[in-house]
Amino acid sequence: MKPRAVIPTLLIATGLFFTIIYPSIDFRNSLFKEDAIFSHLDYTLPAMNEIKIQVDSGNMSGAKHALLDYMQDRVKSPVHAWSGNTGYKDKADKIIAREFTVNGRTHLLDDYGTRHVNGRQVLDMNFHLNPDDDFEWIWQLNRGGWIKDLAVAARGFYDINDNATGDYYTAALVDLYTIFLEDEPVGSGYSWRTIDSAIRVKNIIRGFDLIKNSSMFTPEFCYKYLESLLDHGRFLNLFHKIRTNWGFIEMNHLLDICAYFPECTLVNRWLEECWSTLDKLVSISIYNDGGTSEQSIEYHIVMIGQVLDAIEYSINYDFITAPEHFFAVAEKMAVFLLHNTMPDGYVATYGHADVRRPSGRLGKASQLLINNTEIQYFDHNGNIRPNATPPRLNVAFPDSGIFLSRTAWNDENALFSYFDGGPFGKGYHQNNDLLNVMLYGFGRRLVIDPGRYTYTSDPVSGYLRTAHAHNTWTIDGKDLFMVDAAGHQWAGGLLGTVARSWHGSFGARAEREIVQVNFRTNSSDINSTTSNALDQARYWLISDFWHGGPDHNLALHWQLLEHDPVLIDNASNVISNPETGGIHCMKTNFPQGNVALYGFGPWEDVQNITAGDKSVHGQPYGYWSPDYNQLENATTYRYLGTTGGDDSWFTVAYPYNTSVNISVNSIPYTIEGNLCEFGGVSNPANVLVVNHQDGSKDLHVSRRLGLVESIPIVLELNGISFQITGNHASMHFQPSETVPSQILARDVSSLSMNGTIILDASGSTVSVHDEFLDHVTMGLRTHDGMVPVMVNGSPAAPSRYKQNGNTLEINLL
Structure with a gap:
């Protein structure tokens, strides 16, 4: 089956299963026979003796009273127990009136009359009602968030000795959960999907433990409560999934039951199933680089949370032992999450993702994984430790295909870039976003990913998954990016990063290279691992190549903020568009924190899309705000043109705070004696110069892969002839200088000026001719161990260079 057909097929199949097949299965209200739960208690525990006496005598009522006494006397509390809060009163009152807010939508479900429950007449409830015709609403309702609202409110009033009000909310909770138990037999449709059942376990344990000492928590209900809890355990043990985040969540909450009620003799069997399943899930869902196969940062956060919880259970309970390799898995996942955090503390929102801080997960990782120095950047409460700065600024996650660059830690104004050059995600939460980029600078998201809308198949949700809603391009209006990358390259060091990825699907080749340029204005700053706004040559270059037939309509998409980007800031935005x-x-024209886009390509028109008029632009549009639960305005700049066969285009994205004064020029070059000027058909390279306000300039050469790379590109700049053999080279020229002082290169075999080779990596060593160079950051084409460096024909002193993976740093000051 083609990838693009998988998700609709799964949605249809899932819908049919839950609406037709699942509800018709004959399930009982409990998987246990009447009173058989007593046969699954561990009577070797001395504290269980009174229960055993009553059971052995056949006094089931007495056994239930003894069971309640035991539960109330137990010291054990749930992991991550909740506290009481009278501030939940309004939420609790609405639930009693049968007003439920789920997934941001509120419905009043009070038209089912009343019902006699536990000796009280209460409003009835229908847990199958689907008022929005949206399965997600009903699934979320049955996860039991209402249990928390009622329990926390009740406990809050008990804590201030208002027992009458506490009993009122406890009775309301006991009655509503009794209705659920009576109307929703184990395994019934809608209410017993495995993931919803697992999440409900958290609410059941933490909620009812708060009110177990209330007079409303009767022996009969205590028995029903524990019977229900063990029903959930049996159900999850039998029917759990072995796939992505569902499996992690389901096994984590089965562990929750094991940790909370080890008096049940089924626990050992469930623990074996938990660890066996979690081990399988890790092997199929977690990449070796710490990323997750769903390719969604939101569900990476979900999965690392489950892994950390499992480790925490292992640390806190003697009878729960996590496999040793789980600690290493959690470390890799935490490091991945750390580097996917932008300078403002929010995550890079790829895949289905909310704009959120991961500090809670990273704080917990810091607490549990004390031997990893990078993770210790966060303290146990999720606060940053400025003196524990992670050692790496630029990181490649090759299995995930995610490449991240930043100019500094501990600086909200630092630059940050994200590039997706990896596989298409598994499951439901990935987007069609191969070759997508996100850019951040001066305290703001500058080029954004729209994140998620809802799980459903509405037009906006469907649109936000597509390439049209990401920072990439489309051909003939078709989404080409629901595919895996065919390959990628990476190098990163002091002067910047170069990342490239491509795919060859659909009978053509799409290729993108993103360069985070980090040249230094002052040579004396070269040795610093960080840079700041005084370095003017800090920006991004995005080079695109299309290798396919002619006469296609091309659209390049850039997603920018308009205002209120999920409460990160409240500035307004005005776009100017000289062309x-x-x-x-x-x-952009925010009061501070802006980006200028310099787009060179076969462009005939640019659309400025700032509203969701699908009839005009063929798309809804917006930026989903979980805080407001609505679409916030955003801006799409859609460049339109036609391809003449093999084609190339580039964009310089220049971040600035309040003003910008640079120019960008494409310059001609020759290859095999053929003159290539920008806009010509089948140009093999993007060649350009960025001119800075202080008179310095940068030369960039980015060449399409798959060509005869031994043939040099020849160009002239400052009256000097340059020859570049390889795929990428960037050079920085100080003001009034005609020769470069800094070079950032990737996959280059040689670079010469006026016939003199100044950089040679064609053999087993790297040779530099140094008369004017200050520093070279070079991504090696191939490497096997450490690569020797020669400077002016002599071996360089070890202190003059260092190698990190495939990136070589040569200090020539």
């Missing part, structure tokens, strides 16, 4: 020929430049 000349195939060059389209624009800049």
